Amino acid sequence: MTTTTQAPTTAPPVPESSDGLRIERIEYLDPAEADAAENWANLYLPAGDHEDGSVPLVTIIHGGGWESRAGAEQFDDMARDLAVRGLAVYNLEYRRVGTGGGWPTTFHDVARALDHVPTMAEAHPELSIDDELVIGHSAGAQLAVWGGTRHRLDDDEVGSRPAFVPSRVVSISGPLDMRYAVNHGNGRVIKQILGGTPDQVPERYASVDPIQNLDPDLPVILFHGLADDDVHPNNSRHYTAAVHAAGGRAELNLVDGETHTSLVHRKSPAYQQILDRLTVVATTELAKLRNG
Template identity: 60%
Template sequence: MDTTRTRINRHRFKAMGAIACSVTLLAACTSGSEPETESSASSGDPSSVSTQPTVSENVEADADIVADRDEPEKTRVQYPTEGEGDPNQNWGDLYLPAGQHKEDSIPLVVLIHGGSWASQLGAEVMNTYAEDLVDRGMAVYNIEYRRVDSGGGWPTTFSDVASALDYVVDLNEKHPEFTIDDELVVGHSAGAQLAMWAGTRHSLSQDEVGNDPKFRPKRVVSLAGPLDMIYAAQHGDDRIVKVLGGTPEEIPDRYESVDPIQNIDPSIPVVAIHGTNDTMVSPENSMRYIDAVEEADGIGDLVMADGDDHVSLVSGDSRHYQKILDIITDASGKTIDELDDLYSN
């Protein structure tokens, strides 16, 4: 198989097996290696997804245990910001799974909430995802940031998200059980734009907001994201104009710096999930973005959730919710077999 290019699969939520296979393939392609086969899984290759330690393996090596919790743990942490911050908004909730864990044995998922980059909605929107993902054995970092009408907007919203992400390195010093070398960031709506931007900050120049990241997510899942910001702004999305402080014609440099479709990194696996009934952020955003990924010979997947709208896509009541959790779980580097081992212990 040609590892320099992976065909982009367009599908709807139907057979879970097909979805799991597709996202696992993305995980295998992250390092540019051949997708895992039965023989490579047992070869001892450290880049192979199946070699990631499970809880049962951790228990056998008591001397290497760095964390032991009877229940999942949630801690609110404050991250430092550029200039004077706001302790009521510059924070993140860190969720750590129950069990005994060795160093670098737990995958980390960073969650970035949406809400039109505005103050009406906060990180609580992603709490259900955080709680269910930590129950699946992952570490989860659900971040809050300053938004429009609460001290945010350009450039503060973006520098806050960058600061929150960079603080992962400090958190890892306190909690060495979770990994930070090949991690996943998941965002909804405006948070999906921020998530895609977070994955490409390493390409920013020194005069751009968020440059020189200390922590770099290398996989991204977008939930209903405005991934083509110029297209969205030119089709009536004044929320983008408000957060960036102008139209694409007025401030093209800002759009160029943070617009996901203008900053595609072909080496970063991405999954764009969008509800077919979304009238707030048109599914065309995800379609156009994945088309651009394909043109760049990138690694991507477009998933259309039949019947979901913009809000229901992040609701635990969505009929697709468990399948989205499976996509996030697989994209984090865990296989279905590893999850079975985790649950059985």
């Protein structure tokens, strides 16, 4: 007997607030376009009252192989930990393979979620989006880095003509060289999300593969565990080398003993180091902007 898992028809409840944090549900697509169960985000706001433009905004894009087996809830801890440090966090959910996603829907959803940032900032004037940081883990790292280079796409490509472009991106365990990843452990999920191999749909790879869409003006910080046997660390090595060759800025942090997922778990020593680095990047750049 074969059983199938039914996709949820409604979004999960908003996580409970704690430590003075406020958590709000954000709907970034028009209801006529959206799947109510998948097209939403949670906005985590730090405790207290804040002046206009004083709270740095960080966006998180979760991974999970672009599949429905993992969702935004896996980054509730990181979102809370960053918000306690005084950052606002926009934790995105989007349609994946198994919940109505795939090519090009998944990419359309993430693009529209990022393009909703200016609208969200109008409702929350305390947010600073002049130097906004986007973080992605695993497949979410591919989406995050792609999201930072959409302004370079042709008008007929999915995600082109962005209303909002982040000014810096963080990749954690990301498959940023998708053609390499197809032949080094990630072939099934990449062929599934893009609908074929690099030979079968080369234009799709060219459009969304981060290493094929370099922007030397986009600073990228990369973290990758050397014990990662899901996404090979060479993905981050290749991307970093390509950015440097193009004259851009990429900071590669290879961490001994860390696996694909341990980097984003509270029990890992590297987790706190990543939080520290993200906090410094977000707050230092905002201070520079405010001080001219």
